[in-house]
Amino acid sequence: MGQVKNILFIMCDQLRWDYLSCYGHPHLHTPHIDALAAKGVRFDRCYVQSPVCGASRMSTYTGRYVHSHGASWNFVPLKAGEMTIGDHLRPLGVQTALAGKTHMRADSAGMARLGIDPNSLIGVRISECGFDPYERDDGIHPRSGHDPYPRYNEYLREYGFGGENPWEDWANSALADDGRIVSGWYLKYANRPARVPDEHSETPYITRRAIDFIEEQNADPNGKPWVLHVSYIKPHWPYIVPDPYASMYGPEDFLAPVRSEAERENPHPVYREFMNTKVSRSFARDEVRDSVLPAYMGLIKQIDDQMGVLFKYLEDTGQMEQTMIVFTSDHGDYLGDHWLGEKDLFHEPSVRVPLIIYDPDERADATRGSANQDLVEAIDLMPTFLDVYGGVELPHIIDGRSLRPLLFGQKPADWRSYAISEYDYSFMDIGKVLEKSAIDCWLRMIFDGRYKYILSEGFRPMLFDLQDDPHELTDLGADPDYEKIRGRLHEQLFEWARRPRQRVTVPDGMINSTPIQQRISQQGVLIGFWDEDDLTEERKNWRSLMASWNPVTKDTLAALEKPTDLNSGDDS
């Protein structure tokens, strides 16, 4: 096999881990993604650091937990200064480009305060969380202009799909039986084909944009190695897909909803309120699932076909041996499981994601086609990329760890024993219903591979035993028999919380390797020295390197050892 030159970092949005055939879906066949898994490693315990787009992605792009970077929900700008994949790889001669979604909100106030022009090269990168935006498209383009007018709209126009907002009118609309155009925003119409034809819909469009980028790089004689983030908006809502995908799946292909009546009896107050949101109440209804699931599954099938297009392109152009391929998602989708819609909480359908990594390096031959059961986190991708390009480890900045040892079949002895995820629900109405101030609207999950403990500010915790209760139907958070287990996980969560990694301006490696007290003394800053003889004596213990490396400080120490004689010297 080859050596990694480039990285294709593919992310879907809201793709559940269990809606791929390689992860066990019995009816949704995803042969192209399965083929990738057969060539690489399928990670069976990958967790995102927050089950919501923006926060999850900011963690993935920075390699840092939400409590480190602070961008805790969708509208929270990642602060100017937080380092991302692009910032870490650029000094290594690697460009980091984007085709698709990031959910990044620019820190305009921060840039203004720091005097950074948002339209400058640096300003654009800060605004795009470190990526060079080949094409940014967050995929949500309502009439009100929620996101900037996308290039995709111009593209649709070129092909004759016009109107004020072609995305809304074609990609996100369907025809009702009576010939009216109905909106893809409504769950009722999810099972109707989008008005846009497959080839012009978003997933194939983003695939082609990715290939455009790669072609341009190949054509450039000075092209640098690249990490391309191919970031699909789908199968995220609005749930709507063109034919033939719209008509592929019916109720016989569905996974049954995972929920029990017992979950609704005396639930945890925060869970109760999440069950009570509009979207959860919708997904608790069978007619909603019946309407949405065919679209959700069709969108995934379409992605799989586009993976086929992308991988074939790499094969045909001989790039497969030099391209690492990462396939993952930013979080899942409840789809009615646990009486919930959307994501936001920490049940497996929400917080666990598929992660497949194909590494062409021959050292990865040992693990090809295997399934890995180690606890991995989305923040591990950033340090994996750094590792691939030979960057030094940055444990003072990056919370995640390189997955390459796992890809090479060499699990480090000190691999993590728990995965963490956080959720800031202050942005939900739930915070107001529960009368919580913003700083108390936090849930924090710790999962040790068996027990999932969720600390909930101001309420009792939640606890699930995934060994005895793999579907997480029984909350043991108040069960007296589990007090000890809760206590252990609570303490481990504290351990984790004490490592905020904010000392980002001085590396651990420098600290660990520098005799700092000697350097201070050597510069003539003497702390606790009695007299000249004391200095002379102490210097004998210093490392020889330190005691002589700097001619300036050598003189400094010599002068300190010999008091000036006023009668013979020439002190002015």
Added chain:
Amino acid sequence: MGQVKNILFIMCDQLRWDYLSCYGHPHLHTPHIDALAAKGVRFDRCYVQSPVCGASRMSTYTGRYVHSHGASWNFVPLKAGEMTIGDHLRPLGVQTALAGKTHMRADSAGMARLGIDPNSLIGVRISECGFDPYERDDGIHPRSGHDPYPRYNEYLREYGFGGENPWEDWANSALADDGRIVSGWYLKYANRPARVPDEHSETPYITRRAIDFIEEQNADPNGKPWVLHVSYIKPHWPYIVPDPYASMYGPEDFLAPVRSEAERENPHPVYREFMNTKVSRSFARDEVRDSVLPAYMGLIKQIDDQMGVLFKYLEDTGQMEQTMIVFTSDHGDYLGDHWLGEKDLFHEPSVRVPLIIYDPDERADATRGSANQDLVEAIDLMPTFLDVYGGVELPHIIDGRSLRPLLFGQKPADWRSYAISEYDYSFMDIGKVLEKSAIDCWLRMIFDGRYKYILSEGFRPMLFDLQDDPHELTDLGADPDYEKIRGRLHEQLFEWARRPRQRVTVPDGMINSTPIQQRISQQGVLIGFWDEDDLTEERKNWRSLMASWNPVTKDTLAALEKPTDLNSGDDS
């Protein structure tokens, strides 16, 4: 009384709380500082957020705990982007200037990455932790040029105190009995008068520079309100002071060292190593205390006299009624107590500081001359200043709380029940001796007014009961009788650690007051809506303000409620 226009924010360096007569020192009379206390409030339980210069100051200047801002030791740059007093007050039309020390190290790497010229106005402010540097002088100027060549050296030259490094040769030197010039770095010579005369020594010099600044402001017809940080390097080492102060105090004036032989028997491993540092071993010796204490006390007496100069100037120029005066320190000095030198740990001589605030506002009349026993923290000053100038509270950024309610005699019901301090000892040789990696070299103190609990990564905690053992001579960290108390404080420390305040780009206030879900829906992003009727029905529940404020989104919603009829419309 008057209304605050300006703030004189005076900080000493390494000044113990108990070396002022208003705090009870029986022999070191500080009448000018005492007079300030008589006009204001003396806080008896003020704690710094880290017992080391750099980290403590960065907390004080940002209003944030060390685990929030990350600048955990002296050589750690405060990261570009962290907001300081200057950044918070500038938009309110207040300038924040510096005369003296900050211990700030500029984040050069961060500025380079963000494209900020360190010599630009913004670059200078980032480099000076938000202050406009009227005069920066960190007071440590060894021959090796540890700090930039100070203006003070030019000043000394003007008055005929020459040489390669006038600070080192005059301010930091003394004469030995045999006429040789000996260095103030050595503890042995601390009891000799500095060669520089009093009027040209550092403390009076900085006082005059502060008055220069104020005079310039008064002369400027467009002068803005100001916060002036008058920041003395003294009584910090090198311990040396000119006459008459050098000869004022002898052993009969000393406070006896607070230490017991029991402390050295089976001590906590981290404490043991701190007792084992060079400076601690020095201060355990009586001859070191005998030599250093006269200088340390003389330096404080000199500061008090300079406070007299400064306060008289304000009185004489009629500025006392419009100037808030804050007097504090960045940490204390063990001076041999507990067999320790320097600071770094959490005994009262190190982590507790004097804090006196004089507020000319008439609402503060209720508390003049009183002593306050509430737990206050150095991070409370930043929000106090913000409060004075009418800024909105920023609980998503600032960990501290305004002290003004306390100054007005109105203690908030939810005032803090514990004070926190942190110490990163990875920069000390101790970390290497204990074979700890940088991320584990952390001590974290929580003090509830009686018990002081110190969590020590990888070791047992320490615990002191300041009610039964006010001198902190008995470490109860392993005493089984105190398990419950340790458990309570441990849990409170976890509570604290879960509030890292990194979501600095979106204010809590905005979140608490905005119906975010409605705004999302209103922009045409419909999550969980079944059909058009569902939207129409749901809109009735929205706040009227939200449902109509934006004409664009009004149209958006209208369009979503009425499907387009292809047969009658004119869809292109």
